Amino acid sequence: MTERIDHTLRGRWSPTTGTLPPHALKWLRQRTGLSDVRTPARTPDVPASALSGAAHAALDAVVGPGFVRVDRDSRLGRTGGLSYLDLLGQRGEGTPAVPDAVVLPATPEQVTDVLRTCAEHDVAVVPFGGGTSVVGGVAALRGDKAAVITLDLVRLDKLVSVDPVSRIAVLQAGLPAPQAERLLAPHGLTIGHVPQSYERATIGGFAATRSAGQASSGYGRFEDMVEGVRLATPVGEWRLGTAPASAAGPDLKQLVVGSEGALGVITEVSVRVRPRPRVERYEGFVVDGWERGSATVRALAQSHLPADVTRLSDVDETEVSLALAGGWKTAALKAYLRARGVAEPCLLILGWHGRSEDEIRRRRKETLRGLKLLSLGRALGEAWRHGRFNGPRQRDTLMELGVCVETLETATHWSRVSELRTAVRAALSDALGNCIVMCHISHAYETGASLYFTVLAARDADDPIGQWQVAKAAASEAITGTGTISHHHAVGTDHAPYLEAEIGGLGVAVLASVKRTLDPTGVLNPGKLLPTGLASPG
Numbered sequence: 267m268t269e270r271i272d273h274t275l276r277g278r279w280s281p282t283t284g285t286l287p288p289h290a291l292k293w294l295r296q297r298t299g300l301s302d303v304r305t306p307a308r309t310p311d312v313p314a315s316a317l318s319g320a321a322h323a324a325l326d327a328v329v330g331p332g333f334v335r336v337d338r339d340s341r342l343g344r345t346g347g348l349s350y351l352d353l354l355g356q357r358g359e360g361t362p363a364v365p366d367a368v369v370l371p372a373t374p375e376q377v378t379d380v381l382r383t384c385a386e387h388d389v390a391v392v393p394f395g396g397g398t399s400v401v402g403g404v405a406a407l408r409g410d411k412a413a414v415i416t417l418d419l420v421r422l423d424k425l426v427s428v429d430p431v432s433r434i435a436v437l438q439a440g441l442p443a444p445q446a447e448r449l450l451a452p453h454g455l456t457i458g459h460v461p462q463s464y465e466r467a468t469i470g471g472f473a474a475t476r477s478a479g480q481a482s483s484g485y486g487r488f489e490d491m492v493e494g495v496r497l498a499t500p501v502g503e504w505r506l507g508t509a510p511a512s513a514a515g516p517d518l519k520q521l522v523v524g525s526e527g528a529l530g531v532i533t534e535v536s537v538r539v540r541p542r543p544r545v546e547r548y549e550g551f552v553v554d555g556w557e558r559g560s561a562t563v564r565a566l567a568q569s570h571l572p573a574d575v576t577r578l579s580d581v582d583e584t585e586v587s588l589a590l591a592g593g594w595k596t597a598a599l600k601a602y603l604r605a606r607g608v609a610e611p612c613l614l615i616l617g618w619h620g621r622s623e624d625e626i627r628r629r630r631k632e633t634l635r636g637l638k639l640l641s642l643g644r645a646l647g648e649a650w651r652h653g654r655f656n657g658p659r660q661r662d663t664l665m666e667l668g669v670c671v672e673t674l675e676t677a678t679h680w681s682r683v684s685e686l687r688t689a690v691r692a693a694l695s696d697a698l699g700n701c702i703v704m705c706h707i708s709h710a711y712e713t714g715a716s717l718y719f720t721v722l723a724a725r726d727a728d729d730p731i732g733q734w735q736v737a738k739a740a741a742s743e744a745i746t747g748t749g750t751i752s753h754h755h756a757v758g759t760d761h762a763p764y765l766e767a768e769i770g771g772l773g774v775a776v777l778a779s780v781k782r783t784l785d786p787t788g789v790l791n792p793g794k795l796l797p798t799g800l801a802s803p804g
């Protein structure tokens with residue numbers, strides 16, 4: 267194994283928690299009514315393992331001694347993902363579901379054997395990549411099974427092959443993204459998939475959730491990059507993807523991509539790769555007002571000339587970024603914007619990747635032709651690039667300070683983007699009262715865009731879980747019917763109740779019947795993807 271993710275380090279993105287500068291804390295208190303009172307975190311309870319001796323021995327025989335773990339730290343380390351509710355659980359709020367054991371297979375064959383063994387012993391299986399799910403995707407739910415294991419794929423960490431002619435790399439599912447990029451670097455290749463969870467999330471997790479990275483305008487969403495998959499199921503192995511395009515019936519590969527561990531365990535992914543860029547250029551711009559900003563991003567997407575990274579913040583997100591940055595440079599920037607008559611500054615970050623400075627200059631010129639943008643220069647773009655993985659660290663700090671901090675995302679067609687943004691903002695503000703709701707577009711398509719919301723409110727000390735559940739339900743209701751319940755975070759447990767409204771009763775029935783074929787006893791990831799009750803066998 268070339269790299270391990272430390273899953274005992276849960277609840278924090280990095281071992282140390284950062285601090286918020288005094289000016290930012292003061293501003294946050296004024297805007298949200300945050301008090302000084304803190305609720306100390308307590309260690310969650312870990313019940314005794316319910317894994318039977320027979321099941322333990324059978325799993326030991328598959329993966330070898332030492333790779334079926336029932337110790338407290340291993341189990342607690344894979345308890346839940348990284349949503350706000352998960353982080354509250356890790357601070358001792360509520361009763362998060364703890365797996366009965368953690369099983370670490372080393373090969374795709376072992377994964378299939380583990381699944382067969384679990385089906386024989388009535389044990390539910392939760393596939394676990396980086397554990398960065400923010401929708402309850404890795405919650406250790408047992409459904410109607412006697413026990414539940416977390417199947418940690420961290421040992422599936424090999425680059426299986428590279429076909430430089432076709433530009434395809436076959437990667438094992440447990441590879442964290444940075445490690446996958448390190449393995450591809452000597453071949454001069456990159457995947458180009460950089461979500462904010464890049465440092466921890468895995469190749470299998472990206473495929474299982476239809477992930478979208480920050481450079482999706484240039485490289486596409488992860489499902490666009492999947493050329494083939496190898497799937498382990500309790501009834502055997504399924505391999506898909508033999509050609510770049512095919513008319514041999516519906517694309518079943520896309521049934522596996524986004525299946526969230528409910529239809530099988532992805533063990534290998536054939537990924538389309540591209541030459542590594544030699545030059546990257548990031549630049550900050552300002553647009554006056556959300557409507558003008560989203561019209562600008564639409565124009566870019568519809569002209570097929572977007573930058574590789576295209577990200578528009580609304581006025582509130584821009585204000586928060588500036589408030590958190592503080593300092594004389596920010597004050598000077600605000601004064602400059604006022605002097606230029608910009609009433610509602612919306613920050614637009616554009617980033618280009620290329621083989622040479624010349625290529626980027628040419629593309630930049632084409633992208634910007636005909637657009638009325640106020641350039642703030644490369645420093646702001648580069649500052650965004652350097653800080654683009656800081657969100658989770660800032661969230662750790664905010665958690666410590668007693669802030670309710672969470673994100674949610676959707677997508678819709680251009681004609682409804684502003685309507686949906688207004689509806690979600692209103693739903694969150696009504697539910698949470700004194701709060702900050704920020705929004706950005708970071709994935710733009712010819713026909714529409716994603717909307718990504720970040721919410722900050724003072725945490726309700728008496729019922730922090732209920733406080734967020736009410737807000738999340740209100741936002742989900744506002745989204746249903748206008749946008750998708752998830753643009754890239756997936757369904758998990760959180761969105762399962764809303765899936766039928768999006769894909770219809772027939773859609774759910776189709777998924778349930780596929781599940782019955784691949785997972786006849788219903789051991790795979792109970793409670794995820796399919797609404798509860800419809801996923802069970804029969």
Ligand SMILES: Cc1cc2nc3c(=O)[nH]c(=O)nc-3n(C[C@H](O)[C@H](O)[C@H](O)COP(=O)(O)OP(=O)(O)OC[C@H]3O[C@@H](n4cnc5c(N)ncnc54)[C@H](O)[C@@H]3O)c2cc1C
Binds near residue numbers: 347468
């Ligand atoms: C701070 C933060 C920022 C994020 N930013 C982004 C972003 O920019 N873009 C984005 O798309 N997402 C983002 N996410 C969400 C998350 O990172 C993605 O969903 C990611 O694809 C999950 O990868 P993972 O390896 O961590 O999967 P996990 O969290 O381990 O699993 C996710 C789901 O897939 C299943 N699963 C995992 N591996 C496999 C496998 N090999 N076979 C079958 N099922 C499997 C799990 O059971 C679970 O249901 C973010 C999350 C966090 C915490």
